[in-house]
Amino acid sequence: MPELSPWAWISIAAVLGLLVGSFLNVVILRVPARMEAQWRQQAREVLSLPEEENALPPGIVREPSHCPNCKHPLAARDNIPLLGWLLLRGRCRYCKEPISIQYPLVELLSGILSAIVVWKFGPTWAAAAGLALTWTLIALSGIDFRTQYLPDQLTLPLLWLGLLLSLIGMFVQPGPAIIGAAAGYLSLWSVYWLFKLTTGKEGMGFGDFKLLAALGAWMGPTSLLPIVLLSSLVGAVMGGTLIALRKHDREVPMPFGPFIAMAGWIWFIAGNELMQAYMHLTGMR
Structure with missing residues (x-):
């Protein structure tokens, strides 16, 4: 098996960073929402109030990606880092509401910084x-x-x-x-x-x-x-x-x-x- 050149490793890191960036968007959006829901649950327990139905928002891993506005599940092609947002022209395929610029920016940032890390330290x-x-x-x-x-x-x-x-x-x-x-x-x-x-x-x-x-x-x-x-x-x-x-x-x-x-x-x-x-x-x- 031939050894990969340094630039090949850097390119792999960039692609991996783009993919991870898509997941980081999920973390950025869902972790705070679940934290706040858990705080509300704890407060209701302290106040002896009944639990809310469906109190917890979607988890990080199990629930599929969906439009935050219309809640429609996203197709696989819509989840392609950077390209998905560009092909959709920044709008949901189903409800046509604007998609936050955060999504491609986080993916792009993750890809660039990941490439720099591998450029610095190698494989x-x-x-x-x-x-x-x-x-x-x-x-x-x-x-x-x-x-x-x-x-x-x-x-x-x-x-x-x-x-x-x-x-x-x-x-x-x-x-x-x-x-x-x-x-x-x-x-x-x-x-x-x-x-x-x-x-x-x-x-x-x-x-x-x-x-x-x-x-x-x-x-x-x-x-x-x-x-x-x-x-x-x-x-x-x-x-x-x-x-x-x-x-x-x-x-x-x-x-x-x-x-x-x-x-x-x-x-x-x-x-x-x-x-x-x-x-x-x-x-x-």
Whole structure:
């Protein structure tokens, strides 16, 4: 069997990323809905109210894809990543309602980032772990952007996976991974309480702490300051742009999770190169 060239592996990763991106759209839409339904169920139990019929929305795996408007099941050809949306011209085949641009964007983003991961690490176990990190960060970003939730169902497995990978020293050793996880959580936790005590408002959610802790477990404590600085810079630029264009009310909270995820992924892929460039520009050796 002939060996595949690096570009063949990159192409395979891109196609796989497109397919996974289609599934990530399901995760982004259905996980928050099921979380909220479970919270309502728990509240009804506490209040001794009868259970609701058909209280839980569709699950992630078993229920087939369907139009969110007319609920009609989608044909296989409509589920082809990117092509399905383009062939339908962004509208449901059955009810003609517009299909959110989120679907092709998530698929395209997943495909591109997956290709970059394999370009960086090659066909290795490190690339497989990097793909898991990438896909989880995309799902978390999409969920937080839509709902301002960062579900424990995704942040905590990401944290534990980073710690477990440190046992074989894939990206960092166990000591730095543990310190990175603790420092990542405590740093934003401290900022949260300092902001709340001085302003009486909550500046971020606990999910942000867990996400940064997970990134600390994957990349160690030295990654945390660059990730926080980079995420703050990106958040300030994007937030300021949206406010300037009047597409976001300055009084409405903006989720910070997507910026942490974006900065974490950039540092995971190019942290060493960025640090070397910074040291070169500042004359440090």
